[in-house]
Structures are given as C-alpha cells and as structure tokens.
Amino acid sequence: MTDLPTHTEKTLGLVIDLDTCVGCHACVVACKAWNTENYGAPLSDTDAHGATPSGAWLNRVHSYEVTPEAGPPRIVHFPKSCLHCQDAPCVTVCPTGASYKRTEDGIVLVNEAECIGCGLCAWACPYGAREQDPSQKVMKKCTLCVDRIDNHNLPEIDREPACVRTCPAKARHFGDLSDPESHVSRLVAERGGMDLAPEQGTRPVNKYLPPRQKDEEIDILAPLLAPVDQEPGGFLGWLDRTLDRLG
Amino acid sequence: MHPAPSLIFFTTLSGAGFALLALACLGIAPSTGWGGLLEFALAFGLALSGLAASTLHLGRPERALKAFREWRSSWLSREAWLAFGTLGLGGLTAILSLTGLPALFLGLPTALLAIATITATAMIYAQLKTVPRWHHWSTPALFLAHAATAGTLLAGHRLPAAILLVLTAAAQFAAWKAGDARTGPTTRESATGLGPKVRPFEAPHTGESYLTREMVFVVGRKHRLRLRSIGLAAAYLAPLAFLAIPPAPLALPLAALTHLGGTLVIRWLFFAEAEHTLALYYR
Numbered sequence: 001m002t003d004l005p006t007h008t009e010k011t012l013g014l015v016i017d018l019d020t021c022v023g024c025h026a027c028v029v030a031c032k033a034w035n036t037e038n039y040g041a042p043l044s045d046t047d048a049h050g051a052t053p054s055g056a057w058l059n060r061v062h063s064y065e066v067t068p069e070a071g072p073p074r075i076v077h078f079p080k081s082c083l084h085c086q087d088a089p090c091v092t093v094c095p096t097g098a099s100y101k102r103t104e105d106g107i108v109l110v111n112e113a114e115c116i117g118c119g120l121c122a123w124a125c126p127y128g129a130r131e132q133d134p135s136q137k138v139m140k141k142c143t144l145c146v147d148r149i150d151n152h153n154l155p156e157i158d159r160e161p162a163c164v165r166t167c168p169a170k171a172r173h174f175g176d177l178s179d180p181e182s183h184v185s186r187l188v189a190e191r192g193g194m195d196l197a198p199e200q201g202t203r204p205v206n207k208y209l210p211p212r213q214k215d216e217e218i219d220i221l222a223p224l225l226a227p228v229d230q231e232p233g234g235f236l237g238w239l240d241r242t243l244d245r246l247g
Numbered sequence: 248m249h250p251a252p253s254l255i256f257f258t259t260l261s262g263a264g265f266a267l268l269a270l271a272c273l274g275i276a277p278s279t280g281w282g283g284l285l286e287f288a289l290a291f292g293l294a295l296s297g298l299a300a301s302t303l304h305l306g307r308p309e310r311a312l313k314a315f316r317e318w319r320s321s322w323l324s325r326e327a328w329l330a331f332g333t334l335g336l337g338g339l340t341a342i343l344s345l346t347g348l349p350a351l352f353l354g355l356p357t358a359l360l361a362i363a364t365i366t367a368t369a370m371i372y373a374q375l376k377t378v379p380r381w382h383h384w385s386t387p388a389l390f391l392a393h394a395a396t397a398g399t400l401l402a403g404h405r406l407p408a409a410i411l412l413v414l415t416a417a418a419q420f421a422a423w424k425a426g427d428a429r430t431g432p433t434t435r436e437s438a439t440g441l442g443p444k445v446r447p448f449e450a451p452h453t454g455e456s457y458l459t460r461e462m463v464f465v466v467g468r469k470h471r472l473r474l475r476s477i478g479l480a481a482a483y484l485a486p487l488a489f490l491a492i493p494p495a496p497l498a499l500p501l502a503a504l505t506h507l508g509g510t511l512v513i514r515w516l517f518f519a520e521a522e523h524t525l526a527l528y529y530r
Contacts, residue, residue: 003319003320028451054455060452061451062447062449062450064439064441065446065448066441067445067446069443078439078441080528092320092321093321093322093374095315095323095324096313096317114310115306115310116307116310117306118304119461120321120371122458122461123248123375123523124374124375124376124377125525126376126377127525128462128528131456131458132306134457138306194440196439197433200377200432200433200524211441
C-alpha cells in the first residue's frame, strides 16, 4: 500500500552541517561502497573506465557559490541524498507499492522485487534522491543504511549510516528527529536547521544546518600595528637588501 | 524532462485510440458493418499499440502487471485499470454493435471510461508538483482536446474535426504561453536554503547521470520556437488544409495522419520543454 503512514514511532534522519562540510565526497564513496555490497541490488556503473562513465549513486555533493548581501562570496559544499520526507511524493505515485515508508522509523524504502522501473518516483521527487540502476533497472535510493543501523553483528559504533560514520569533518549526524532530546534535534534547535524546498510540501525529515556567519570585520586597530618582521635578518635579510639595491 | 519516444507514442496513440473508441461506442463514428469493423479495429489498434509503447518505458517490463495494484493512491495505476476497463467494455460494445444488437447501454459507460482513461494518463504528469509546466489543469484539458480532435478526424466528421482543430490549436498556443510564465514556487535559493544569491559552482559529477538525463534535459529548448512552429503547422494547419480538399476518402486520412504526426512533435515538446525542480540544483 503506497499510502503514507499517519504516524511513525521514530523519525530517523540525517542532520547535515553545511558549515563544516569540506566537500571531500568521502560520504559519497562510503555510501556507494556499502550499498554496492549489501542491501539490495549492487549500485552499478556503465563505462566505468571509459570516456563517459556513469552510474547509480545514493548521495551526491554539489558545490555552490553563495553571495551574501555584503561581503565576498563563499563556497558551500552541499551533500544531497534522500530526505525521507514525511509527505513523500515518491511513495504515493508508485503504482506497484514497491515504494513505501516504514511505520516504525519513517525510513523510505524500495522493495526492489516489486519495482517495475517506471521512474515516476524519481520524477515526483523534487530533490533528485532516486536513481534507476543502469543494470538492474530498479529504483535505488538512500536506505539510511537499514542493514547497518539495526545490525547487531556490527560493533555499536558502526550502527549508523556509512556516510555519517565516514565523514572526517563530522558534518553528518544521524538520529531520531521526533525525540526533542536527541542530539540531532538539539542541533536543529541550536543552529536553526532548515528544510530544503519547503514550498514543495514534502516535509523533509533530514535537516540542513546553515553555514555560520564569517567574521566580517577585522580589528580597527590592525592597520596601526607595526609589521611583524620589518627588518628580516639572516639569508632572507641579505636577499631583501640585495634585491632592493638591484632596484 | 527527457522526451522518451515510448511515452510520446503512448500518450499520442492511446489518446487517439480511446477517443475513437468512445465515438464508435456512442455510435457517432461508424459502428456497424464493415465500416464499423474498420473503426473499432483502428481504435483498438491505436489504444493497444499506445499501451504497448508505454511498457517499453519500464525498466522491468516483465513486471508491468504489478502496476494494477495501487489504484488508491497512484494515477499510473488508475490509468492501467481505466484502460483495462475501457478496452474490456469497449470490446463487448463492439461485438454487440457489429452484430446489430443494441449497444448504447454499454457504449455510454465505455465512452465515460475512455474519457477517464485519457484524463488519468494526463494526471500522471499533471500531478507532479516538481514540474511546474505540467502541474496545471490545462494538461488534462489539452490531452483530452488532442484525443478528441484525433478521434473526430479518424471517425470521419469533417466539419466538427475542423472546429476542434482550430480550438485545440488555440488552446495549445495559450498553454505554451501560460506554461512559459509558470516557473513554480521553488527557486535555487529555497531548494538549497542558501541565500540571497546562489550560483552552482561545481556539479557533483563530471559526466551524465540518470538524474541529468531524465530531469535536466536541455536540448529541446534550443529549438523551441522552430519546433513549436513545425508542431502548429503539422498538427493543425496542414490537417485543416487537407480537410478543404473535396473528396473525403482522401482528405480525412491525410488530415488524420498529419495531425497525429504533428501531435507527436507537440508531445515531444511537452516533455522536452518541461523543467524539473531538480534542474535548479544543477544549473
């Protein structure tokens, strides 16, 4: 049944910190690696070593130039994967019931054995979170690593999505966003976590923490300070004097 | 959006087929004798070849029958049921009608089902909030208008077909103009939550992906005006000119063929011109 659950026991999701993401794509690679070898059909590639490589990925990192009202532009790295929306349009458009949202934790999943590969869910998603696997021709999407988070064969520290586990900048956080006391909910409250494209009415679970304001002013006394090393000594001092003399 | 030939043929041919079936079932198109057999065969041929084309769009066509399951929430599933119902009931109507028995008591519900089928086909696209150009009542209206025009041409009604051609052309022109202005509520700033000015700096991948191929299709917009002119000429003006030729047996098939050909161009533009919100993340 592709009706959405009216209530989920938990609301598992990611909180992504756009301030600390360094755009290294480690989450992208960790995601592909884990999800190629575990849950569901492998994430295949076409022409992987040729001139036009392409393939299915569940997580991709864009980079944007953001120009503030005042001050210089800055680069913001922007990881994007399934937001596990509360009102997921990808679920309701599915003609077969392959696409569903779990009642227990709100994770949006695809039952690959039921998927006919019509691609309508990918069209219905505003975020580009779903891709058709080029080899298996079924729809693939982020599962929040369901085979890690509930996997008691893994050490407890590894029971989180591969992207979160691997992020060297700790820009990705995983938890229950329906629990106001969870660390992800506190992060969202403290840092003003936001929804992507809220006007689409999808009510995304994943939240993005906006980049912090950069220091805009330098100390007004700075120009009055003496340069740290006006008279360099040693070899550099000799070089400086010699070059000056050469005019 | 990627203009997949399977979807272009599906929407064009099944629309024409279901409209002709509706007219034949109502007795407005020839529905008895050899003429009736020809009309019913043509209607079923068009509708079935359209539906067959739609299965070519599937990644796993062998699982197509699973699409009947979620009619409560999915327009694609509703379309499948309505098409199935229309063809079933239409088949019975055809048998009654061709054997000279009263058929209108079945023909009337078949015609209503046919209209519902064409509407459901259009709703697959019109329901998508992510594609502002499609997310509008004019999408089902135009699908119905094109189907009615093609059906009337194939049914051999010269004057009504000419009137429908003029009306559909005007509606299509208005829909293009309105669609050009309809950008939807989502901007790159709201999609990323970053502001006030956001410019893509680096794409997440150097090559093409399923996402860019399906939803960030750009080729069509380059030749938009030329293709619209070709579409208008082939789908409406040429058929109108052919309808002016005196002998009907020659004029009507020529008009119907050019109209269907032109509709294929217009349907190609329907997909190629439509922009998905995902494109905001890329361009």
